[in-house]
Amino acid sequence: MSVTTLIKDRTAIAGIGMAPYGRGIESSEEHLAGMAVKQALDDAGIDAAEVDGLVSYDMEVTALEEMASNMGLGDLRFIAHTSCGGGGSCAGVGLGAMAIVTGQADVVVAWRSRKRSSKESRWWMNQPSIVRDRQMWLRPHGVVRTADEIAFMARRYMHEYGATQDHFANVALAFRRHANLNPTAVMHEKKMTRESYHTSRYVADPLRLYDCCLETDGACALVLVSAERAKDLKQKPVYVHAAAQGISRDSSIMVQWYAEDMMRTQAVACAEGLWKHSDIRPKDIKVAEMYDAYTPEILFTLEGYGFCGRGEAGPFTDDGNIELGGRLPINTNGGSLSDAYLHGFNLVIEGVKQMRGTSTAQVQDADTCFVSGSDLVPTSAMVLRR
Amino acid sequence: MLSSLTAGREDGARIADRGEAMLVNAAAPSGVAPPMGQAEFILPATDKADTAPFWQATREKRLVVQRCDSCGKTRFPPRPHCGACRSDKLSWPEVSGFAKIFSHIVVYPPVLPAFAKYAPFPAVLVELAEGKHLRMFGNVIAKPGDTINAINPDSLYIGQPVRVHFEVLTDGVTLPRWLLQPEGAR
Structure with a gap:
């Protein structure tokens, strides 16, 4: 058996859960995390005592053992806490898949909980x-x-490749329109126009307020089991086709400041592993959920994973190409920019919904989905299929 | 403005030199730290084994990088090992101080109190004349003594020549700043 067949389609996401997303939510992060995990287990129809694997990624407030106690999980045989902030969203799923396929665990739970809506919670203030x-x-x-x-x-990217703020606006507007379709998105009722984008205040020129993600509270979680087990559960299985992690050479956080080629992001290392293990190619992907703490990241990710060539991502976002109905709809829940900022884990959940056919911005006949973490930090990505 | 930047110099220097993770604020009584993020300066620790020679050099108004004594490759920021050959034999050669703007931004509020009185202000990433892999952050000035917001950010461009200038913040910390050079400078 070649290495490329080891996890391919052999595990499936069987349950998803979302604690309320919003601003000024009173419940603690630990409480929100538990709400999401409980809902994911109920969604899958799996008893908490059956969970024997648990995965989180760093900057998570609730420790693995506390989650296990809060939820009354069984004896855990597989635990992992991986890198890295916004880069770790798919890493936990990939690790869980490896654990299940190798017999280390049967039921793996992964989650993310954040409370960032209060001004005092801004990490940079500290x-x-x-x-x-x-x-x-x-x-x-x-x-x-x-x-x-x-x-x-x-x-620097604008200078080298001629991208403009109008391309960044394409991203912000597309995701806002998707959020306008999504009743649980924090920006569901807020419209954005190209004019309101271009007149929003600068945060760090060339980035404006609407280039930056939301700061919100919330949590989400998923349950991963073997493909075989998933067939007997309540929900339509969503298969983990491929998953990978990556740190590119000459790496630094947040940007490859000191690499001769600054645009060679962490995605490059991750993409190589991902596509090596995937029968589904970038051109076959019907919908994508890409980490979007800032609008330009979508351009970097499109190029880093080969959805278009270097320097081509700006024009790729033109003509509604990344909106519902376009060539590659991206962040169909509204993303970090307009749904909620949960270090990209809400993008994983949205990918699952797309494969189930239950998104509020459902891409017709979508049977393949690409999901990625931030490629400006040690990162991860995966391909889901139904 | 230089005087406001150097206010509290003694406290700042003493604490910075000890390298303790204490907060620097001349106004605070001895031993009482202001809340996190409220300090008057954001300063580099100058006593870390892998980076102290850089800050020693800036205090002497010299800009240095690291060079691997085994393979000769230069590097910045400092690291204990050479990524090219893994040697930990290194030296700290002085560089010319000439550089070009590689990228630039304008920082708008909200920012930390240490920078609030300057915002909006430009910040730059420069590429040293000695190599594309040698980049440093900093703030630009048109003449020594300028505050970091004295320049019109719209006048900055990628490729613009700059030269290092050393600004004494405290007795322990001298920061490199980047002095705009006439077009055509090296």
């Missing part, structure tokens, strides 16, 4: 005044927020 790690090369110069860092990369 910057220590003496910087002891590699951020010492950035922070003393006022390059403190993630938006500042991505803005440097966006400016």
Whole structure:
């Protein structure tokens, strides 16, 4: 058996759960996390005592053992806590698939809970005044927020490839329109026009407010089992066709500041592993859920995973191509920009809904879905199929 | 404005030199730290084994990078090992201080209190004349003593020549700034 057949289609996401998304939610992150996991188990029709694998990714507040106790899970035989912030969304699913296929676990739960809606929760506000790690090369110069860092990369990308703020607007507008279709999206009722995009305030020029993701509270979770088991459960199985992680060479966070080719993001390493293990090619993907903390990331991801060539992603977003009805609809729940910011795990959940046929912006006959974490940090991606 | 930047110099320097993760604020009573994120300066620790020689050099108004003594490859930021050959034998050669703007942004509010009085202000990533793989962050100035917001950000462009200038923030910390050079400068 070749290595490429090891996890392919042998596990399936059998349950999903979403705690309420919003701003100023009173419940704790730990409480929200439990709500999401409970709902995912109910959705799958699996008893909590059957769970024997648990996966989270870093910046998660609820520890693995606390989640196990809160939910009354069984004795856990597989546990993992992986990198990295917004890059880790698909990593847990991939690790869970490996655990199930190799017999380390039978039922794996993965989740993400965040509370970032209050101003006090902004991580950059808690910057220590003496910087002891590699951020010492950035922070003393006022390059403190993630938006500042991505803005440097966006400016350079615009310079090298002629991308414009209008391309970034294409991304913001497409995802907002998808959110307008999604009743649970935080921005469901808020319309955005091209004019309102272009007149929104700057956060870090060239990035405007509407280039930046929401800061919200919420949680979501999923249950992963073997493909065989999934066939007997309540929901239509959504198969994990391929999954990969990646750190590209000359790596640094958030941007490859010191690599000669700054645009060679973490996606490059991840894409190589993903497509090696996938029979489904980029041209076969019907819908994509891509990490979008900032609009330019969609352009970088389109190129990093080979949906288009280097420098071509700006025009790729024209003519409604990334909207419902277009060539490759992206972030059909509204994404981090207009649904909720849950470090990309809500994008995983939306991918599952697309494969079930239950999205509020359902892509007709969608049978393949690409999902990715942030490719500006150690990252992960996967291909789902129904 | 330089004077406001150097206010609290003594406290800042002493704490920075000890390298403790304490907060620097001249106004705060000794031993009482302001809330996280509220400090007057954001300073690099200058006592870390892998990076201290860089900050020692800036205090001497020299800009240095690392060079692998085994394979000769230069690198920045500093690392304990050479990624090309894995050697940990290294030296800290001085570079010319000439650079070009590789990318630039304008930082708008909300920002940390340390930077609030300057926002919006430009920040740059520069590429050193010594190599495309040697990049440093910083703020641009038109003349020594300028605040970091004195330049019209719209006048900046990728490829613009700059030269290092050293700004003494505290006794312990001297930051490189980037002085705009006339067009055609190296």
